[in-house]
Amino acid sequence: xxxxxxxxxxxxxxxxxxxxxxxxxxxxxxxxxxxxxxxxxxxxxxxxxxxxxxxxxxxxxxxxxxxxxxxxxxxxxxxxxxxxxxxxxxxxxxxxxxxxxxxxxxxxxxxxxxxxxxxxxxxxxxxxxxxxxxxxxxxxxxxxxxxxxxxxxxxxxxxxxxxxxxxxxxxxxxxxxxxxxxxxxxxxxxxxxxxxxxxxxxxxxxxxxxxxxxxxxxxxxxxxxxxxxxxxxxxxxxxxxxxxxxxxxxxxxxxxxxxxxxxxxxxxxxxxxxxxxxxxxxxxxxxxxxxxxxxxxxxxxxxxxxxxxxxxxxxxxxxxxxxxxxxxxxxxxxxxxxxxxxxxxxxxxxxxxxxxxxxxxxxxxxxxxxxxxxxxxxxxxxxxxxxxxxxxxxxxxxxxxxxxxxxxxxxxxxxxxxxxxxxxxxxxxxxxxxxxxxxxxxxxxxxxxxxxxxxxxxxxxxxxxxxxxxxxxxxxxxxxxxxxxxxxxxxxxxxxxxxxxxxxxxxxxxxxxxxxxxxxxxxxxxxxxxxxxxxxxxxxxxxxxxxxxxxxxxxxxxxxxxxxxxxxxxxxxxxxxxxxxxxxxxxxxxxxxxxxxxxxxxxxxxxxxxxxxxxxxxxxxxxxxxxxxxxxxxxxxxxxxxxxxxxxxxxxxxxxxxxxxxxxxxxxxxxxxxxxxxxxxxxxxxxxxxxxxxxxxxxxxxxxxxxxxxxxxxxxxxxxxx
Amino acid sequence: xxxxxxxxxxxxxxxxxxxxxxxxxxxxxxxxxxxxxxxxxxxxxxxxxxxxxxxxxxxxxxxxxxxxxxxxxxxxxxxxxxxxxxxxxxxxxxxxxxxxxxxxxxxxxxxxxxxxxxxxxxxxxxxxxxxxxxxxxxxxxxxxxxxxxxxxxxxxxxx
Numbered sequence: 001x002x003x004x005x006x007x008x009x010x011x012x013x014x015x016x017x018x019x020x021x022x023x024x025x026x027x028x029x030x031x032x033x034x035x036x037x038x039x040x041x042x043x044x045x046x047x048x049x050x051x052x053x054x055x056x057x058x059x060x061x062x063x064x065x066x067x068x069x070x071x072x073x074x075x076x077x078x079x080x081x082x083x084x085x086x087x088x089x090x091x092x093x094x095x096x097x098x099x100x101x102x103x104x105x106x107x108x109x110x111x112x113x114x115x116x117x118x119x120x121x122x123x124x125x126x127x128x129x130x131x132x133x134x135x136x137x138x139x140x141x142x143x144x145x146x147x148x149x150x151x152x153x154x155x156x157x158x159x160x161x162x163x164x165x166x167x168x169x170x171x172x173x174x175x176x177x178x179x180x181x182x183x184x185x186x187x188x189x190x191x192x193x194x195x196x197x198x199x200x201x202x203x204x205x206x207x208x209x210x211x212x213x214x215x216x217x218x219x220x221x222x223x224x225x226x227x228x229x230x231x232x233x234x235x236x237x238x239x240x241x242x243x244x245x246x247x248x249x250x251x252x253x254x255x256x257x258x259x260x261x262x263x264x265x266x267x268x269x270x271x272x273x274x275x276x277x278x279x280x281x282x283x284x285x286x287x288x289x290x291x292x293x294x295x296x297x298x299x300x301x302x303x304x305x306x307x308x309x310x311x312x313x314x315x316x317x318x319x320x321x322x323x324x325x326x327x328x329x330x331x332x333x334x335x336x337x338x339x340x341x342x343x344x345x346x347x348x349x350x351x352x353x354x355x356x357x358x359x360x361x362x363x364x365x366x367x368x369x370x371x372x373x374x375x376x377x378x379x380x381x382x383x384x385x386x387x388x389x390x391x392x393x394x395x396x397x398x399x400x401x402x403x404x405x406x407x408x409x410x411x412x413x414x415x416x417x418x419x420x421x422x423x424x425x426x427x428x429x430x431x432x433x434x435x436x437x438x439x440x441x442x443x444x445x446x447x448x449x450x451x452x453x454x455x456x457x458x459x460x461x462x463x464x465x466x467x468x469x470x471x472x473x474x475x476x477x478x479x480x481x482x483x484x485x486x487x488x489x490x491x492x493x494x495x496x497x498x499x500x501x502x503x504x505x506x507x508x509x510x511x512x513x514x515x516x517x518x519x520x521x522x523x524x525x526x527x528x529x530x531x532x533x534x535x536x537x538x539x540x541x542x543x544x545x546x547x548x549x550x551x552x553x554x555x556x557x558x559x560x561x562x563x564x565x566x567x568x569x570x571x572x573x574x575x576x577x578x579x580x581x582x583x584x585x586x587x588x589x590x591x592x593x594x595x596x597x598x599x600x601x602x603x604x605x606x607x608x609x610x611x612x613x614x615x616x617x618x619x620x621x622x623x624x625x626x627x628x629x630x631x632x633x634x635x636x637x638x639x640x641x642x643x644x645x646x647x648x649x650x651x652x653x654x655x656x657x658x659x660x661x662x663x664x665x666x667x668x669x670x671x672x673x674x675x676x677x678x679x680x681x682x683x684x685x686x687x688x689x690x691x692x693x694x695x696x697x698x699x700x701x702x703x704x705x706x707x708x709x710x711x712x713x714x715x716x717x718x719x720x721x722x
Numbered sequence: 723x724x725x726x727x728x729x730x731x732x733x734x735x736x737x738x739x740x741x742x743x744x745x746x747x748x749x750x751x752x753x754x755x756x757x758x759x760x761x762x763x764x765x766x767x768x769x770x771x772x773x774x775x776x777x778x779x780x781x782x783x784x785x786x787x788x789x790x791x792x793x794x795x796x797x798x799x800x801x802x803x804x805x806x807x808x809x810x811x812x813x814x815x816x817x818x819x820x821x822x823x824x825x826x827x828x829x830x831x832x833x834x835x836x837x838x839x840x841x842x843x844x845x846x847x848x849x850x851x852x853x854x855x856x857x858x859x860x861x862x863x864x865x866x867x868x869x870x871x872x873x874x875x876x877x878x879x880x881x
Contacts, residue, residue, distance in 0.1 A: 072820030072857045200816055207821030208809045210757015210797035214822060217756035225751075250723060250740070278740060278747045351761055351769060351822040351856045401759070401822025402856050433762040626816055630862070634819055637858025660766035660854060668850045671860040 053099060053106065054083065054131050060155055060169030062089050067099035067106035068116045069373045070203060071350075071403030072634070073689040074627040075116045077201040081623050082121055085195045086128030086187065088152040089168075096202055101375030101395030110374040112408050112519060114590035114687020117623055121685050122186075129184040131175075138174035139166050189621075189682075198626035203399070215371035215398045218357045220426040225277040226419050227284045227430055228258060230269035230439060233653040235514055236293040238268045245286035246272055251279030254423050255287070260414045262441070262516050263475035267411070271419050277430055296514050298653030301445075305342065308447040308468035308510055312340065317466050317506035318484040324502035329462035333453020337542055339535055342714040343527035344647030345445040346520055347655075347663060352401020353436040358416035359426035365392045366417060371400035373408035381410045382417050404638075405519030409441055437663055438655040442648050443520030444470040444510075448531035458543030460554060463496075463503040465489075467528070470517045471509040481511060491525030491587040491694045492532050495557040514653055521638055522690035525589040529694025530643075530701075530715065533585035537702040538711070547584050547702065548573060560586070563595050563618050563679060570677055571597035571614040580611075581707025585698035590687030592619040594632070598699040600707055608704060608719045610640075610672040615692060617676060620683030628688050629676040635692030636674055641666045643697040647716050726790045728753065731799025741787035746770045748786040749796060757797035757825045761854065768853035771826035772796050778833040797825040800832060807877065808832045811870035819857035827853050831867050840871050 053065035064083050070076035080096050099106050107120065132152045139157035140147035149160050156165045189196065206212035231237070243255040254273040259266050270289055274280035311317075330336060356370035366386055372378055375395035383390040400407055412429060420427040431439070446469035453462040471485045485507040497503070520526060540550035552564055567584065568574065576582050579601055586595040599611045615632045622628060646663045649656040657663035676692075701712040704722055712722070724741045727734050730753060737752040749758050749772065758781060761769030765780040772781045773795035800806050804813065808831045811817075818824045827850070834841055834849040841849070846867050855863070 070820075072818075074819075200813065201818075203821070204813050204816060204818055205804050207818035207824050208812045208828060209800070209804050210755070210825050212821050213756070214759075216760065217750075219754070219756075276739075276743075276747070276751055278743045278751070282740075349856060351759075351767070351820065351854065353760070399822075400820060402820045404856075433760075433764075630816065630819060630859070633861055634858035637860060638856070659764055660762050661764060665767075665854045665856065666858070666860075667852075667854070668860040668863060669847045671858070674861055 054087065054127065056168050056172040058169045058172070060167035061095065062087070062093070062155065062168065063095040063097055065097055065099040065106070067109055069109070069111035069397065069400055069403060069407070070098070071111065071371070071373065071400035071407065073631060074201060074624065075111065076203045077199070078117055078623040078627060079124060080202070081194060081199060082117070082124040083128040085192060086125050087132050089155045091194060091199055091202065093155065098397035100397060101379050103376035109376045110408060111403065112373055112405060114592070114690045118591055118685040118687055121621065125186045126184055129186055130180050133181045133184055134175040134178045135168055135171050137178055138171040141174065142166065142171070195623055196625065199624060201627065212399045214352050214401045215357065215369065216352055216355045216401070216430065218369045218398060218428065220357065220359065223357065223426040223428055224253060224273050224275060224423060225280045225430060226271045226273045226415070226427050227277070227280045227432065228269040228271045228415060228435070229284050229287055229289055230267055230435065231291050231293070232438060232655070233291070233293050233298060233514070234262065234267060234440065234516055235265050235296045236268065236291045238270060239290040239292040241270050241290065242288040246283040249274070249279055249283040249286060251275045252283040255283070256419070256422055258415060258418060260411050260418070262411055263513070264477040265513055265516070271415070273419060273423055273427065281432070293653070297512070299512055299514055300651050301649040304445065304510065304512065304650070305447060309340065311468045311508040311510070312447060312449040312466055315508050317508035318482065320484045320486065320488040320505045320507060322504040323497070323500070326462045326464040326502045326504040329502035330451060330453045330464060333461050334456050335454040335542055336451070337454070337535070337538055338449070338451045339538060339713060341448045341450070341531040341534060343446050343530055344642070344715055345515070345650070346443040346642050346646065347437050347440070347648050347657070348402070348404045348406035348520055349437060349663060349665070350400070350402030350404060350406060353433055354406070354412040354431040355429060356413040356416035357426065357428040358413065358420040360386060360417060360421040364388050365394070367394045367396065368413055368417065369396045369398055370413055370416070371398055371403070371407050372413060373400070373403050373405070377408070378410050378413050381414065385414065386417060386421060404521040405523070406441070409518050433660070434658045437658050440655070441516035441518030443526065444472065444517040446524070446527040448528070450531055450535040452535065452539055454539065454543050458545055460500050460539060461502065463500050465503070465505045467507040469510050470512065470515065471507065472517055472519070474509055474511070475513065475516065481509065485509065485524070487524035489528070490523060491529040491589045493555060493560065493586060493588045493593065495555045495560060499554045499556055515650065521635070522589060522693040525587060525690070525694040526639070526642070529585065529587040530697045533587060533695060533698035534701055534713065537583065537698065537705065551584070551586060559618065559681070559683065560593065563593055563616050566616045566677060566679065567595045567597055567614065570616070570675065571599070573597065581703040581705070583699045583702030583704070583706055585695035585702060587691070587694040589691050589694060591684065592617065592686030592688065592691040594618070594691045594695050596636070596695040596699040598696070598703040600700070600703045602707070608707070608722045610700065610719070612672055613674045613696065613699070615674065615676045616679065617692060618679035618681070618683070619686040619688050619691070620681060621685040622678065622688070625678050628678055631688050632676045632692035633674045635690065636696045637666055637671055639693045639696035640670065643700060643715050644717060644719050645670070724787065726786060728786070728789065728794060729791060730755065730794045731796060739786060741785060743786050745772070745781040745784045745786050745789055745794070749781060755796050755798050759822055759825055761823065761826070766854070767823070768830060769823045769826040771829040771853070773829060773833060776833070776836070778830045797829060800828065806832060807870040807873040808835065808866070810873055811866040815862050815866040815869055817859050817862040817866050819859055823853065823855045827855065827863055831863070831870065835867065835871055835874060839874060841867060
């Protein structure tokens with residue numbers, strides 16, 4: 001969000017929410033400058049960066065808005081937990097509600113890049129603290145005492161000398177008329193009552209009895225259901241279609257061609273709209289579509305990977321980051337190492353398939369409900385498409401049955417909105433599992449070439465890294481195809497840039513608009529990490545050094561050293577037994593550092609078994625340790641799938657794997673014991689939802705090397721066939 | 723289209739649907755109980771699991787006409803107020819992340835501890851390996867089933 005000239009303002013809103021309720025809203029400029037009251041109705045035009053929203057009703061019930069998507073990562077708990085700490089309220093006595101799309105009110109709502117806590121925590125703390133201070137001031141005024149004699153606790157303001165109390169509901173009206181304090185004191189971590197505590201998530205009970213409403217659970221009166229037959233080749237056009245049989249299916253109401261933008265390309269399809277989802281699905285089965293697939297290449301996986309491998313062999317790529325002269329230093333190195341690593345394309349495969357409900361209304365407004373990672377982006381996207389102002393588009397949040405980056409791409413709400421407008425009714429578009437698995441955008445498969453030189457003492461003298469693969473940013477209209485990929489080093493621990501005297505990082509973009517690609521949990525780090533940390537292990541081995549010691553020597557950083565010490569201690573690294581393979585990997589992304597150690601052994605039949613994974617997460621300032629543990633566990637399981645179970649292949653321009661029978665997911669039987677530790681320090685907050693993913697795979701393959709002396713450089717691989 | 727009466731959560735619900743419609747869509751769209759989820763449509767993921775005469779089944783792969791008159795239990799009918807030991811354990815162990823697959827996981831786990839009050843790891847493997855969780859809550863599912871077994875035993879001894 002940009003901060004515009006009038007941003008040095010805060011905002012107080014006094015209005016009825018549910019008749020009697022009063023809303024106390026706080027608008028914080030990005031830089032946290034001085035406060036000033038403005039009128040509610042002008043707040044929409046401020047364009048300042050805003051963060052949170054608190055309302056308190058006369059009975060004292062506090063409602064806190066979670067302005068971010070809840071897709072499993074815990075924002076529904078962590079955002080209110082931050083505010084509640086400073087507001088001095090009990091998490092068990094508050095309401096939590098989703099904020100609808102409104103970036104002017106809440107600041108960016110894009111729930112991606114592991115950004116919710118790290119991007120907003122300082123503001124969220126101030127949101128809570130300011131409200132508390134205003135409630136205290138209101139209490140002091142009512143008692144006609146000094147506010148220094150009052151304090152807040154458990155939803156009450158207390159006058160210490162007399163032990164008189166007001167609950168917040170008795171003070172909110174008065175408090176809302178006060179000027180927000182210019183500066184508020186934020187608690188010290190040692191004074192936290194609920195932050196850093198493993199409080200149970202407030203959404204859990206909704207998710208154990210079927211009452212949590214996901215996008216697919218949204219029902220509206222008169223709502224129609226739509227499924228879309230889309231061209232399985234991503235850029236193909238609809239030549240013609242025959243809906244004779246489709247229209248015979250009871251319940252089918254409309255059959256209409258639909259087009260939607262997928263980056264700079266257009267995806268075409270035919271929508272079948274019916275009064276039940278089942279009827280729409282049956283109608284789609286009966287539909288005959290003839291596709292025009294001329295004018296673009298029909299790529300297969302083998303073509304893509306041979307192009308990437310050739311590029312790595314023959315091209316230097318677009319330089320991203322260099323120091324010294326890596327090429328020259330390589331030629332002078334005592335020992336040299338050169339390796340190529342391959343990673344696959346992947347589908348996000350959220351358990352809740354893509355879906356969205358939209359209602360374009362006669363009055364020129366549009367309301368949307370769905371599992372959406374960026375409600376504010378959706379308003380901006382739909383506005384020109386529907387030719388109505390963004391503020392006339394209401395985007396309501398539901399729970400997301402997984403997101404992983406896919407639900408920040410807006411093709412499916414786009415479909416819902418245009419179909420609703422065409423058929424003049426509320427419409428729920430549902431992607432079948434097959435649609436979800438085959439239509440992308442996918443995680444791009446990347447191939448890497450790493451070359452390095454070692455000194456006599458086994459130190460890295462030169463490091464040359466090249467990445468070949470699709471650049472997500474190159475897909476947009478008008479994007480320069482010559483621009484470097486700014487995520488070439490994503491996942492690489494920062495201190496290496498100090499200790500390695502000569503390095504170069506470059507990428508060679510694979511230009512194939514026929515395969516759409518998109519963020520997938522931990523993005524480029526999800527594949528970069530495998531190359532970086534496999535290669536570090538190869539270098540340590542070549543240098544004849546213990547992999548942990550090798551990293552200590554090259555990182556030489558206090559924060560990293562503490563993490564490595566912890567990893568060494570909890571994993572029993574030094575006490576490893578014969579017939580056990582240990583592997584380590586450490587990556588840094590989204591401002592967090594995660595180290596993981598994997599232990600493997602052989603089963604009686606000789607096949608590899610993962611015995612245990614230890615993870616140490618350093619995400620700096622944090623909210624809820626149990627949510628962090630859960631996110632790291634989940635990241636490890638997701639990485640395990642992409643390493644050993646599934647991949648998306650293409651044959652003649654179409655995705656091959658269509659459902660979970662061929663795109664095989666990890667099961668409960670595949671998952672080892674996972675132990676997660678969290679570092680305690682005074683660093684700034686880092687991300688939690690993604691950084692635990694990249695180190696797992698190299699920690700696993702490094703452990704397999706330790707046990708078997710076999711290097712795995714291509715993913716996915718089968719644990720049964722090592 | 724046909725008029726069918728489903729016995730869901732001890733209530734008779736008469737619906738007018740295509741008899742070939744999978745039970746899943748009948749439950750979700752005709753009856754309106756949305757706790758049961760669609761995940762794959764081919765009995766691979768377990769998100770749609772309900773109890774049919776007490777046994778866990780994949781509702782995405784059973785035509786609604788085949789179950790008329792039989793006892794069907796969905797997540798909404800498992801207990802009042804999240805009181806089933808499996809639900810209690812799921813909350814204690816903080817199992818769900820996104821939560822989408824959990825109705826199916828819970829229905830499978832509830833059927834498991836009913837027939838085997840003290841399941842070993844390999845029993846949990848057998849009962850739960852048909853269920854996919856993309857968030858990767860598997861370690862907590864395993865732990866919660868063991869916790870639920872303890873809770874059920876405690877409950878029985880109190881009675």
